[in-house]
Every structure is written in structure tokens, then in C-alpha cells.
Amino acid sequence: MIQPKIKMKVVGSDRDVGEVSNVIADPVTKSLSHIVVCTDDGGQRVVPIDQVADVSEGVVLRCSAVTVSGYPLLCRDDYTTVHQQEVAGLEARLDVDPGHTLLPVPEGDRDIPRRGFFTKFTIAINAVLAIPLAYPVLKFLIHPMYAPYSNQWVKLASTNQFSDADAPRSYRFKKTIKEGYLERTFDKSHWAMKASPGTLESVYQGKDIEFRDKSGEVYWVNRRNVPYVVFSGKCPHLGCGYKWRSTKKYSMAFLCPCHLSIYDIAGGVLTGPAPRALDVLPTRVTPGGDIEMIDVEFKAGRADRVRVI
Numbered sequence: 001m002i003q004p005k006i007k008m009k010v011v012g013s014d015r016d017v018g019e020v021s022n023v024i025a026d027p028v029t030k031s032l033s034h035i036v037v038c039t040d041d042g043g044q045r046v047v048p049i050d051q052v053a054d055v056s057e058g059v060v061l062r063c064s065a066v067t068v069s070g071y072p073l074l075c076r077d078d079y080t081t082v083h084q085q086e087v088a089g090l091e092a093r094l095d096v097d098p099g100h101t102l103l104p105v106p107e108g109d110r111d112i113p114r115r116g117f118f119t120k121f122t123i124a125i126n127a128v129l130a131i132p133l134a135y136p137v138l139k140f141l142i143h144p145m146y147a148p149y150s151n152q153w154v155k156l157a158s159t160n161q162f163s164d165a166d167a168p169r170s171y172r173f174k175k176t177i178k179e180g181y182l183e184r185t186f187d188k189s190h191w192a193m194k195a196s197p198g199t200l201e202s203v204y205q206g207k208d209i210e211f212r213d214k215s216g217e218v219y220w221v222n223r224r225n226v227p228y229v230v231f232s233g234k235c236p237h238l239g240c241g242y243k244w245r246s247t248k249k250y251s252m253a254f255l256c257p258c259h260l261s262i263y264d265i266a267g268g269v270l271t272g273p274a275p276r277a278l279d280v281l282p283t284r285v286t287p288g289g290d291i292e293m294i295d296v297e298f299k300a301g302r303a304d305r306v307r308v309i
């Protein structure tokens with residue numbers, strides 16, 4: 001039996017061609033089918049065993065060096081080792097050093113890149129098909145985050161409840177909000193008053209108040225000649241509720257008990273940590289005398305007004 005050894009010199013019919021780097025076994029017959037010749041140019045050529053004429057000092061081939069250079073290069077991905085295929089005792093029987101005998105990978109298991117492509121292609125097709133199914137669910141879940149603010153008008157009080165000017169009162173109303181797919185209703189309150197001309201001037205300081213949406217579009221303008229004013233019930237410092245009451249220093253003022261911010265009748269800061277005046281809300285008076293507002297909320301703790309609801 002012809003039994004080439006690893007690292008044996010390989011000689012063609014005309015000249016040296018390289019040395020044996022591996023042998024390839026036939027998995028069915030369990031005998032050698034090829035030798036792998038590492039040629040002088042660094043390539044590894046798969047040479048059929050029947051081209052081996054003799055094995056003594058080295059491997060002598062029947063073919064020339066040019067013919068060897070025409071045999072296919074070894075594609076390592078097309079072969080496994082005997083160890084990987086667990087063919088016990090094969091290398092011992094072939095008298096080959098362990099780890100140097102290769103077995104061809106079956107045709108059906110080759111071409112991994114192509115199979116990888118088809119796997120990715122299948123995933124992509126499935127993803128495309130899933131979009132119409134997933135879209136309504138995703139839209140339903142994330143819609144509240146991107147939904148425009150509600151500019152719904154809510155009745156808070158009536159003009160006939162105000163006989164005196166500069167006598168603010170707190171009014172409750174029901175607020176319903178949606179959080180994802182949950183809806184909850186709770187009580188809120190704001191302050192409303194009929195403002196005297198002096199107070200109105202302090203609130204508006206000579207100009208109408210514009211309210212803008214996220215895109216910067218004006219969605220409402222409070223006219224400075226409308227004497228009914230609504231203040232948000234939340235203190236602009238950190239959002240606590242506040243009262244209209246007398247204090248040591250001021251006969252009447254809006255007092256926030258949380259950190260003792262005090263505001264005058266026009267909402268201006270008299271003392272305390274509040275970073276801005278009380279928030280005036282979009283307000284209108286209907287022909288029937290209802291005082292309506294849009295329940296806007298601004299971020300607490302900052303001097304400018306950034307709408308959050």
C-alpha cells in the first residue's frame with residue numbers, strides 16, 4: 001500500500017514540486033484518495049493518489065510539476081478532520097500523524113455562505129411580512145408619546161360667580177388622561193378670578209399672551225382686555241398646590257407651603273425659590289358666560305415655559 005508521510009518531499013516527473021501537508025481519505029473505503037501537496041509557491045494542491053508512483057525516500061509522482069499546478073487548490077472549508085468526524089482508528093490504520101487526515105464534507109453540507117444568504121433572505125422576507133401585523137400594535141402602544149397635545153376647552157367657572165375683582169377662587173374639574181392603553185380620571189384644580197384693570201395690566205404687561213404648540217404654531221391668544229384670568233393650580237417651583245391667603249408680610253397673596261414661594265395677585269413672584277410667575281392658562285369666555293380653559297401644564301423648576309401636557 002502506498003503510504004505517503006506528512007512533510008515528505010514530493011517530486012514530479014521533471015522536478016521537485018513541494019512536500020506533503022495533508023492526506024485526504026475516502027470516507028466510504030477508508031483509504032487514501034488524495035495527497036495535499038504544499039507547492040513551492042505556497043499553494044496547496046489536491047493531487048489524486050493514483051498519481052503517486054512510489055513512496056520511499058519521498059513521494060514520486062507520475063505527472064510533471066506543471067500538471068500538479070493544474071490540480072485544484074485545497075479549499076479547507078470543504079474538509080473536516082478525522083477527529084471531527086470521529087472515525088476511530090482511521091489515522092492509525094493509514095499510518096498518518098493525527099490531525100493531518102482530511103475527510104470531504106458531504107456536498108449537501110457545503111456552500112455555507114450561500115445557505116447563510118438564504119437564511120438572511122428568509123428572515124428579511126418574514127420581517128417585511130410582519131410589518132403590517134406589528135404596525136397597528138406599535139402604533140397603539142407608542143401613540144400617546146407622539147400624540148399632539150389636547151387643546152380641548154374645559155369649563156372651569158362662570159362669570160356670574162365673580163362679583164368682586166381680584167378675589168381668586170380655586171375651581172375643581174375632572175381630568176382624564178390616557179397612558180398607553182390605560183385611561184384614568186382624577187380631580188384637578190386651577191385658580192380663576194375677575195381681574196381689576198391694574199391686575200390685568202400686571203398680568204399682561206401691555207401685550208396679549210400667545211400659546212404655541214410643539215411646532216411653534218400659535219393655537220390660542222389670551223387677549224389682554226378680557227378680565228378673567230386663570231392660573232394653573234401648580235406652583236412653578238416644584239408643582240405643589242398653593243393657597244390664596246394672608247401672610248405676615250402681605251395682606252393677601254398666593255402662598256405655596258412647600259418651599260414658601262409667595263406670589264402677588266397677578267401671579268408675580270414676591271419671594272421664595274419659584275423660578276417664574278404663576279402660569280396663566282389659555283382662557284376664553286363663552287357667549288353664555290362660561291369661563292373655559294385649556295388644561296396646559298409646563299415643566300416645573302425652570303424660568304421658561306415648556307409644555308408637558
Ligand code: FES
Nearest residue numbers: 235237238256259
Ligand atoms: S413647590 Fe411651591 S415653593 Fe416649592
